[in-house]
Amino acid sequence: MPRPEKVRAVEELKERLQRASLAISTGFTGMTVAEMNELRRRLRQAGLEFKVVKNTLLRLAAEQAGRPQVMQVVEGPTAIAFAYGDPVEAARALDEYARTAPAAFVVRGAVMDGTVLRPEDLKELVALPPRPQLLAEVAGRLQSPLAALVGLLEAPFQELSLCLQSLLGELPALIEARAQQLEQAQS
Numbered sequence: 001m002p003r004p005e006k007v008r009a010v011e012e013l014k015e016r017l018q019r020a021s022l023a024i025s026t027g028f029t030g031m032t033v034a035e036m037n038e039l040r041r042r043l044r045q046a047g048l049e050f051k052v053v054k055n056t057l058l059r060l061a062a063e064q065a066g067r068p069q070v071m072q073v074v075e076g077p078t079a080i081a082f083a084y085g086d087p088v089e090a091a092r093a094l095d096e097y098a099r100t101a102p103a104a105f106v107v108r109g110a111v112m113d114g115t116v117l118r119p120e121d122l123k124e125l126v127a128l129p130p131r132p133q134l135l136a137e138v139a140g141r142l143q144s145p146l147a148a149l150v151g152l153l154e155a156p157f158q159e160l161s162l163c164l165q166s167l168l169g170e171l172p173a174l175i176e177a178r179a180q181q182l183e184q185a186q187s
Contacts, residue, residue: 006057009054009057010057010060010061010064011061012061013051013053013057013058013061013062013065014061014062014064014065015065016049016051016080016082017061017062017065017067017070017082018065018066018067019082019084020082020083020084021083021084021085021086021087021090021112021113022082022083022087022090022091022110022111022112023067023070023080023081023082023083023110023111023112024080024081024083024090024091024094024107024109024110024122025070025073025074025078025079025080025107025108025109025110026078026079026080026081026094026105026106026107026108027075027076027077027078027079027104027105027106027108028052028077028079028104028105028106029076029077029104030102030103030104031102031104031105032102035101035102035104035105039097039101039105042093042096042097043081043093043094043097045093046089046090046092046093046094047083047084047085047089047090047093048081048082048083048090048093048094049081049082049084050079050080050081050082051079051080051082052077052078052079053078053079053080055071055074055078058070058071058074058078058080059071067111067114069111069114069115069116070111072109072111072116073108073109073110073111073116073117074108075108078108081094086131087112087125088125088126088128088130088131089130089131091110091122091125091126092126094107094122095122095123095126107119107122109121109122110122112125
């Protein structure tokens with residue numbers, strides 16, 4: 001019979017795994033309490049939760065949450081950084097810490113939307129431009145062919161319009177000339 005605190009811990013982990021857009025597995029063996037506190041503080045400022053977990057409880061929670069792939073990035077003593085917002089920003093925040101982190105801090109991998117990411121994949125994720133810039137690039141790429149299509153569709157109408165305007169500009173002179181011809185024919 002499992003103890004109530006372990007059942008609660010599994011439920012908490014399950015809920016975090018279900019909500020997380022990105023779960024990053026890290027190793028922390030050898031870090032001091034002060035270093036762990038600094039890590040937690042910096043990640044919390046970036047909107048991440050950092051939790052030291054027991055692998056057996058994490059395995060149960062991952063299975064219950066439908067995210068068994070989390071266990072592929074877990075080995076030895078583990079702490080998980082949970083991100084609930086933009087995964088790129090979360091990966092950047094952890095990468096910023098990792099650059100100045102003690103050697104004991106190791107990123108083992110991550111799970112994003114059911115996909116297992118190696119540490120190298122996380123580096124590529126960090127290299128992506130910010131979300132607003134990506135959206136602007138996509139919008140620009142969509143806009144260009146659409147603008148060309150609109151231009152192609154408008155071209156015949158513009159030519160017709162220019163032709164009609166030209167004729168309308170010449171119309172008074174043509175009417176005048178025809179009126180003169182008719183006057184001369186009657187005289």
